[in-house]
Amino acid sequence: MDNTGTERTTELPLLEDCMITRQILDRVGDKWSMLIVVNLGAGQLRFKELQRRSSGISQRMLTQTLRHLERDGMVWRKATPTVPLTVEYGLTTLGLSLLGPLQTLVDWVDSNRGEIVEARSSYDGQQENIQG
Amino acid sequence: MDNTGTERTTELPLLEDCMITRQILDRVGDKWSMLIVVNLGAGQLRFKELQRRSSGISQRMLTQTLRHLERDGMVWRKATPTVPLTVEYGLTTLGLSLLGPLQTLVDWVDSNRGEIVEARSSYDGQQENIQG
DNA sequence: CCGAATCCACCGGGATACTG
DNA sequence: CAGTATCCCGGTGGATTCGG
Numbered sequence: 001m002d003n004t005g006t007e008r009t010t011e012l013p014l015l016e017d018c019m020i021t022r023q024i025l026d027r028v029g030d031k032w033s034m035l036i037v038v039n040l041g042a043g044q045l046r047f048k049e050l051q052r053r054s055s056g057i058s059q060r061m062l063t064q065t066l067r068h069l070e071r072d073g074m075v076w077r078k079a080t081p082t083v084p085l086t087v088e089y090g091l092t093t094l095g096l097s098l099l100g101p102l103q104t105l106v107d108w109v110d111s112n113r114g115e116i117v118e119a120r121s122s123y124d125g126q127q128e129n130i131q132g
Numbered sequence: 133m134d135n136t137g138t139e140r141t142t143e144l145p146l147l148e149d150c151m152i153t154r155q156i157l158d159r160v161g162d163k164w165s166m167l168i169v170v171n172l173g174a175g176q177l178r179f180k181e182l183q184r185r186s187s188g189i190s191q192r193m194l195t196q197t198l199r200h201l202e203r204d205g206m207v208w209r210k211a212t213p214t215v216p217l218t219v220e221y222g223l224t225t226l227g228l229s230l231l232g233p234l235q236t237l238v239d240w241v242d243s244n245r246g247e248i249v250e251a252r253s254s255y256d257g258q259q260e261n262i263q264g
Numbered sequence: 265c266c267g268a269a270t271c272c273a274c275c276g277g278g279a280t281a282c283t284g
Numbered sequence: 285c286a287g288t289a290t291c292c293c294g295g296t297g298g299a300t301t302c303g304g
Contacts, residue, residue, distance in 0.1 A: 024241045024248055029161030031276080047286055058278055063287060073251025084285040085284080094247055101233075101240040108233040109156045115226055116156055119205025163296080179266055190298055195267060216265040217304075 027072060032057055032065040034102060037074065037091065041099045044090030074098060159204060164189055164197045166234060169206065169223065173231045176222030206230060 027033060032054070039045070039053045051062050066089060069075040074095035080086040091099075109116075159165060164186065171177070171185045183194050198221060201207040206227035212218040223231075241248075 020245055020249065021238070021241050024245065025161075025166065025237070026163070028237070028241070029157075029166075031158070034157065034161075059287075060279090060289095061277060064277090071252055071255040072248050073255075079286085082285095083284095085287085087286060094244060094251070097244070098240060101237045104236045105157070105160070105233045106153065108230060109153050109160070112226060112229070113152060113156065116204050117152065119226070120203055123203040123205075191267070192269095192299090193297060196297090211266085214265095215304095217267085219266060 024072070027068060028098070028102075030065075030068075032061055033069060036062070036065050036069060037095060037098060037102060038106075040075065040089060040091045040095070044088050047087050047089070050089060069095070156204075159200060160230070160234075162197075162200075164193055165201060166238075168194070168197050168201060169227060169230060169234060170238075172207065172221060172223045172227070176220050179219050179221065182221060201227070 035054050035057070036050070039050060045053070047059075047062070051057060051059060054062065057065075066075060066077070070077055072094075073092055076090055076092050078088045078090075080088075167186050167189070168182070171182060177185070179191075179194070183189060183191060186194065189197075198207060198209070202209055204226075205224055208222055208224050210220045210222075212220075
């Protein structure tokens, strides 16, 4: 095999082969988790209130997402058997510690949104020319 | 309203209502993008080599993911009309700038993997008791 | 070797209706 | 209010086949 000179042996010790990392990132990156974690970042909330703040989420998905986050130890749940039922959700220490990295990503998107949007329309324009 | 002491009025100026941010995060967080960006982080690669390093990805998904990343301005593509065809992929400046935030997230997962796995089995154990 | 196209199975997730 | 259960549609993504 020829060597084009661009070979780099840099070792970024990353996801590559680790399934669990992958699973966790899948969870973190799924459609609603980030939104929920962020919304709970400002303080504990009741189910309905949380749903109201997470525009567009169905109660089915909210329940499911909360269960997953609870299972992963990021969210706690406290049910009080009043009538009608009262359930509060909040972030655990683990969940809180995720806010930072999440924020980093969101900040990056925020800073680069313009460039991305521009790249997209530029790309789409070229496609038109090709397929005109 | 009673003050339970955990109320926080912190304003995290986040995704909440912004669709575009959401779109971009969806892209960044989709099943393969992160893996591809990370793999290209070590240097440009040819299609086949990239596929080999991204264990499990089908060529269909690799093509699709690369197109998306190219459209978003994160990846460049250079086709050389040799026989057989040679196509190289690499990260643009924008793509490279994403490595940092991505790394932050991956590092977080790495540091907290143990705790999450533990939380999961603990949670699953309790479910067994309930449903016996 | 690179990739487009087709076919198809699976499941994420919305709408709705029903329990406690 | 806080879920659970059911139905069902569209998108995701794998396998395979074809073209350049």
